[in-house]
Amino acid sequence: MPISQILPQLKSLFGDRMTTNAGVLESHGRDEGSLPSAAPDAVVFVHTTDEVSQVAKLCHGTGVPIVAFGAGTSLEGHIAAPQGGVCIDFTQMNKVICVHEADMDAVVQPGITRKTLNAHLRDTGLFFPVDPGADATIGGMCATRASGTSTVRYGSMKDNVLALEVVLADGRIVKTANRARKSAAGYDLTRLMIGSEGTLGLITAVTVKLHPIPETVTAAICPFPRVEDAVDCVITAIQTGIPMARMELLDALSMKAVNQYSQLNYAQAPTLFLEFEGSSVAVAEQVEMVQAIAAEHGGTDFQWATQSEDRARLWAARHNLYYAGLALRPGCRALTTDVCVPISNLAECIHRTHQAFEASALTGLILGHVGDGNFHTLILFDPDDAQERQEVERLGADIVAQALALDGTCTGEHGIGMGKTKYLTAELGEPAVDAMALIKAALDPTHILNPGKIIPTAPK
């Protein structure tokens, strides 16, 4: 059904908070990835769960698609509206509802970003740890099962959410759990919704776990002769039980890009970015142990950043890598892909990826959340050159195929969206994808929630 039939109702519900302005529509159909954008037909800026429920009821009755929108920082076309419909923008539904300091949790609206939440928490001595790089919204991070640099220590969104409030496709409001730290009461609707990318429900409140801000934090970088040496160092550190806070790997070309972009002069070698945290005694012990382990693998040239400004500079270099990579070739865009393998296969997977880059005319950089076996590539290409677009596609598919062959996943943290639906069956098999399609059909029988994402087809 064309959206025009529900526009009057949307207008009367939202007034000025509903728009069909072309510029606004366009900006809501484009994420930070390299897939083509697709604008919705209307955008509503919601303030309450009840409003979300009313939009769902309208769309459920008429078959109009709904796409949820947070910060727009996803990478696999999650927020594109290929079938048009209503975009629900959650950015004005961004309050902290409640902080429970003794329980170390907070209830927030989905549109709050992680940095705003952490700023709000500063005086409590607590923080929310999941850090995907981008200043994404908490709701969006739930929807994509986000993780990032701190996941090796604190886990991903699936580990840091206690409960959700979710509006189903038909407008009913579901509480997935309460604030108890654990529960064995029925199916885990919380985890089912986390990572469902807006295809099973619309997240309207999130109860997140918080953690104590550590007493001491120290960071360091250390170059290694080869990627394998860096990875072996990480494996040994983890097996030794050292609770590292962050363990990031940048390959030699990434270090070159960082140096050029940020006017630094780090060694152009595979390099670990490490962070240690805890009590001062515990950090001192961790530092000593990791230095000894690194030395066994040829990593001896540690550069330390103990002061908070030095750490900020070090991590800024890491977090700016996307822009540093783009600057290697002015005017280019980058395909940011994302795979994750068992850590014992990580060096091999990176090695095969480097070989694929060497055999290609395109340039690729590798950076990884190495403690989790997760890495990204930035493959630089000219978006106006059809041959390069084809080559970058081929390389992306090749990297995924290598990861799957090494018992890995086609996405460690970016999600399936539209960009990776083609890999899901190769990864998990037809029965698993069909089980997902059955669940999708059960909870969203008219297929209005973010159509075309994860499960683009009906169950068999």
Next chain:
Amino acid sequence: MPISQILPQLKSLFGDRMTTNAGVLESHGRDEGSLPSAAPDAVVFVHTTDEVSQVAKLCHGTGVPIVAFGAGTSLEGHIAAPQGGVCIDFTQMNKVICVHEADMDAVVQPGITRKTLNAHLRDTGLFFPVDPGADATIGGMCATRASGTSTVRYGSMKDNVLALEVVLADGRIVKTANRARKSAAGYDLTRLMIGSEGTLGLITAVTVKLHPIPETVTAAICPFPRVEDAVDCVITAIQTGIPMARMELLDALSMKAVNQYSQLNYAQAPTLFLEFEGSSVAVAEQVEMVQAIAAEHGGTDFQWATQSEDRARLWAARHNLYYAGLALRPGCRALTTDVCVPISNLAECIHRTHQAFEASALTGLILGHVGDGNFHTLILFDPDDAQERQEVERLGADIVAQALALDGTCTGEHGIGMGKTKYLTAELGEPAVDAMALIKAALDPTHILNPGKIIPTAPK
């Protein structure tokens, strides 16, 4: 359809591994809880995934119920067969398929018990941490989303399983994930199956996370003036970021029972059982910090157990509490209930529970995984006395009602089974329970998988 119609096929598939012996049937319909037992019509002892798939296909086609059986240690009637049918006994499907030391994971068959798995792992320096007390099977622990004394440090089954192989109701075999440490590839079928109590699928392989055996482990007990003091000590320790390995609370009557049963002479006061682990430096620091925190809350009389035998004795006293409690009143049985609340509400919830016991003719003991806000009660009753049975029911319902009123759950770790289906809607509301029923109907349309558990009715 009566099972008699598929018995010949089961016989030809399983030969001597299929039985209708009355004693075997009876023992497969009874768990360790206090609910009435209900025997299946036949038991098959499976060896392979393919056999499980064949049983499912037979039952799916004929509407015969299937109940999965592991160690039989569940407490809420999970393994009862109120509609008869086939019990699939997994205890002979109990191999370690593969241990990946570098990746710190293992792939196991579902019938292996946690103690057998840990004995197998001993030489690797790794262990599987989830400890529900009973020597349950890994498959059963997945099915009930088990947790226990070490969950405050290592999480529950949902946090310690990377992937499952599951046979669906129609016999199709699903791989829920691969061995990558994290994935954002589609719906989290792993977590959906964990805690589904055999109602959505039959678990035929489990990839578990392993952890390094800590260098140093030290345990202690410390009595406190009041339950509130012990809980406040725990809250402060957690907020301080001390990574405690175990934090258990026993109330004064539990300590009396422990003393009598194990010939000990601990103080008859609310007591914390604590365990510290890590490097020797880290443990020494944790011990010092926790002693200082405990002293602020009136806990000064620490008794330490550093040697492995002393620790074993200390934890045996805790783990034997069920029998110690029963011994307080020879011939009685115990209702073991299980609730979990936000930790800031824990002292209040325990206080209300103690008040309920004081107002009752029955005796109740309280013990808790206090770091998680989870506690159990043992309420002693005479199973042959109808009035006592009624009173124990009333008390159990009252404790759940208190927990729900304090933003908690009707079960932290024992699950819903048949015993707690009546509380699920009160806890999560009708839309949530209906969403569960929709998922159940989608994946098991003929309702053959463990009927009567979690979701006893069809969706609205």
